[in-house]
Amino acid sequence: MSSPGMDFTALRLSLELGVVTVLLLLPLALMTARFLAWRRFPGKSLLEAALAVPLVLPPTVVGYYLLVGMGSGSWLGEWVERMTGQSLVFSFSGLVVASVIVNIPFAVQPMQRAFEAIPGEVRDAAACCGMGFWRTLLTVELPLAWPGVVTAFVLTFAHTLGEFGVVLMVGGSIPGETQTIAIAIYDRVQAFDYAAAGQMSLLLLVFSLLVLALAGGWGRRIGRRDALPRI
Amino acid sequence: MPCPGSDFRLAVTLAQPLPMRAELHCGGAELLALVGPSGSGKSTLLRLVAGLSRPAQGRIECGSACWFDSARGLHLSPQQRRVGFVPQHYGLFPHMTALGNVMAGLHSLPVRERETRARHWLDRVHLPGLAQRRPAELSGGEQQRVALARALVREPSILLLDEPFSAVDQVTRQTLHLELAELKQELGIPVLLVTHDLDEALLLADHMTLLARGRTLQSGRPEAVMAEPVNAEAARLLGARNLLPGTLLRHDAATATSWIRVGSVELAAPLAPDLDPQTEVLWMLPPDAARLTADSAAPPAGHTDSLRVCIRTLLPLGGSVRITANIPGLDTPLQLQAPPADVAALNLQAGARARVEFPRARIRLLRP
Numbered sequence: 001m002s003s004p005g006m007d008f009t010a011l012r013l014s015l016e017l018g019v020v021t022v023l024l025l026l027p028l029a030l031m032t033a034r035f036l037a038w039r040r041f042p043g044k045s046l047l048e049a050a051l052a053v054p055l056v057l058p059p060t061v062v063g064y065y066l067l068v069g070m071g072s073g074s075w076l077g078e079w080v081e082r083m084t085g086q087s088l089v090f091s092f093s094g095l096v097v098a099s100v101i102v103n104i105p106f107a108v109q110p111m112q113r114a115f116e117a118i119p120g121e122v123r124d125a126a127a128c129c130g131m132g133f134w135r136t137l138l139t140v141e142l143p144l145a146w147p148g149v150v151t152a153f154v155l156t157f158a159h160t161l162g163e164f165g166v167v168l169m170v171g172g173s174i175p176g177e178t179q180t181i182a183i184a185i186y187d188r189v190q191a192f193d194y195a196a197a198g199q200m201s202l203l204l205l206v207f208s209l210l211v212l213a214l215a216g217g218w219g220r221r222i223g224r225r226d227a228l229p230r231i
Numbered sequence: 232m233p234c235p236g237s238d239f240r241l242a243v244t245l246a247q248p249l250p251m252r253a254e255l256h257c258g259g260a261e262l263l264a265l266v267g268p269s270g271s272g273k274s275t276l277l278r279l280v281a282g283l284s285r286p287a288q289g290r291i292e293c294g295s296a297c298w299f300d301s302a303r304g305l306h307l308s309p310q311q312r313r314v315g316f317v318p319q320h321y322g323l324f325p326h327m328t329a330l331g332n333v334m335a336g337l338h339s340l341p342v343r344e345r346e347t348r349a350r351h352w353l354d355r356v357h358l359p360g361l362a363q364r365r366p367a368e369l370s371g372g373e374q375q376r377v378a379l380a381r382a383l384v385r386e387p388s389i390l391l392l393d394e395p396f397s398a399v400d401q402v403t404r405q406t407l408h409l410e411l412a413e414l415k416q417e418l419g420i421p422v423l424l425v426t427h428d429l430d431e432a433l434l435l436a437d438h439m440t441l442l443a444r445g446r447t448l449q450s451g452r453p454e455a456v457m458a459e460p461v462n463a464e465a466a467r468l469l470g471a472r473n474l475l476p477g478t479l480l481r482h483d484a485a486t487a488t489s490w491i492r493v494g495s496v497e498l499a500a501p502l503a504p505d506l507d508p509q510t511e512v513l514w515m516l517p518p519d520a521a522r523l524t525a526d527s528a529a530p531p532a533g534h535t536d537s538l539r540v541c542i543r544t545l546l547p548l549g550g551s552v553r554i555t556a557n558i559p560g561l562d563t564p565l566q567l568q569a570p571p572a573d574v575a576a577l578n579l580q581a582g583a584r585a586r587v588e589f590p591r592a593r594i595r596l597l598r599p
Contacts, residue, residue, distance in 0.1 A: 121319070126335075
């Protein structure tokens with residue numbers, strides 16, 4: 001495919017960021033979602049609010065706090081710099097940390113809703129069938145929560161590809177290191193290269209539509225197959 | 232290890248989710264019905280037995296195995312208890328077939344043996360040919376059978392049934408009642424059945440325990456519990472229709488009689504020495520124990536007593552007539568029932584006078 005306007009480096013970087021974010025975030029989010037779905041404890045609402053904050057704050061605000069929190073002046077930034085010799089901000093690693101944090105609500109909430117929808121009696125029955133934690137998780141809970149897991153995967157991946165404000169604040173726009181496709185589009189528009197911006201925008205648009213449609217259709221099929229029995 | 236024929240014993244207290252102090256005993260091959268209103272703690276008790284909740288204090292034993300002992304800090308998980316549990320809405324795994332659901336109870340065995348055993352139990356609960364259906368494709372009764380097969384395939388030490396017949400129609404319920412009665416005989420393990428249906432308890436249970444507000448009020452054979460509730464609360468929970476106020480006048484040990492004043496009349500009741508004279512009591516008369524006769528008839532002799540009443544209302548209902556009648560000087564009416572032929576023969580109508588006869592032994596005195 002000959003497309004002089006397409007920034008493949010930025011596209012590859014975005015895809016890498018999406019994959020790494022999903023791989024790191026989904027297992028953690030799954031356990032968090034499962035915990036939040038079934039446990040009641042003091043301060044639960046506060047914790048849920050804290051995890052949902054990236055949804056409502058302007059990306060620049062999230063980006064600012066991450067920049068300050070991961071900068072060399074912070075304990076985290078200082079520690080990472082001492083251990084690796086590299087700064088966390090304006091690097092791919094920093095982008096991954098930021099991306100994981102920003103995507104927490106997109107990963108946790110669909111899975112939490114999915115776990116909440118599993119009737120308590122089903123989990124009780126699993127325990128009385130002698131199933132331990134992992135067997136119940138793998139053979140009962142995950143298959144039933146699967147539509148929520150798929151939604152979490154899709155939202156996290158698609159949102160990582162499309163994230164702009166936080167990535168710009170934390171990573172800057174270093175080609176090959178932190179310049180994702182969303183930032184590359186912005187740069188092209190700034191340079192009045194509308195053809196390239198259009199090409200990349202169209203790619204993101206088509207990709208997002210396809211992924212959402214596929215995930216939605218698959219989730220519905222699983223939902224129908226595993227419908228709870230009518231009693 | 233399963234312990235067929237072993238007794239089950241429980242004595243626990245609980246603070247959350249509701250204050251509870253309960254004691255249960257179920258013989259090795261017996262069915263114990265846990266009866267009580269909503270919120271009385273029936274289902275909570277089953278969860279404690281299954282190990283799904285933990286009591287604050289107490290002891291739970293099945294045969295020689297101790298499942299919970301607060302004194303020793305012992306609490307076995309549900310996985311360690313070998314409990315067959317059928318939740319109220321069955322808790323079937325919706326993404327698995329009927330066969331898969333039953334096989335799920337046997338995950339530690341080789342696949343071939345799991346399938347053989349699971350099919351055997353599906354046949355036992357009369358579900359051949361439906362092994363590949365998912366729960367959503369089964370009727371309520373069929374789902375209940377799958378849940379029962381899944382609970383029994385593990386050869387449990389005890390079977391717990393949480394209102395298993397509440398979600399099926401009347402015809403299916405009658406069939407399932409018979410099947411459970413047969414199964415109970417074959418299994419030889421204690422069966423705990425939670426129900427709020429007294430008729431179901433009378434039909435199926437060897438023993439029944441009456442629960443209210445987290446406390447065990449009374450235990451015994453169902454007919455005995457129904458006939459002789461220990462107190463007014465138990466009587467009300469058992470649906471006693473005539474629970475009327477009176478004053479205990481005196482005990483007469485020689486004739487085994489306690490005399491009470493009811494309105495403006497005196498009434499003899501079986502001796503109740505634990506109640507103090509000159510205190511308010513409640514007396515209970517089952518409507519089916521009373522017979523209406525003409526007002527002019529002579530008072531009966533021997534151990535049959537009678538009261539003069541004034542008919543208040545008459546309501547034909549299901550082959551008999553429900554009657555309310557006033558006892559002189561008492562506001563609360565007596566509830567009676569009589570065959571329509573008797574009502575016609577006595578020419579009973581609102582405002583008419585009549586006499587109510589009943590065996591003295593059927594009156595029961597209770598503390599209010």
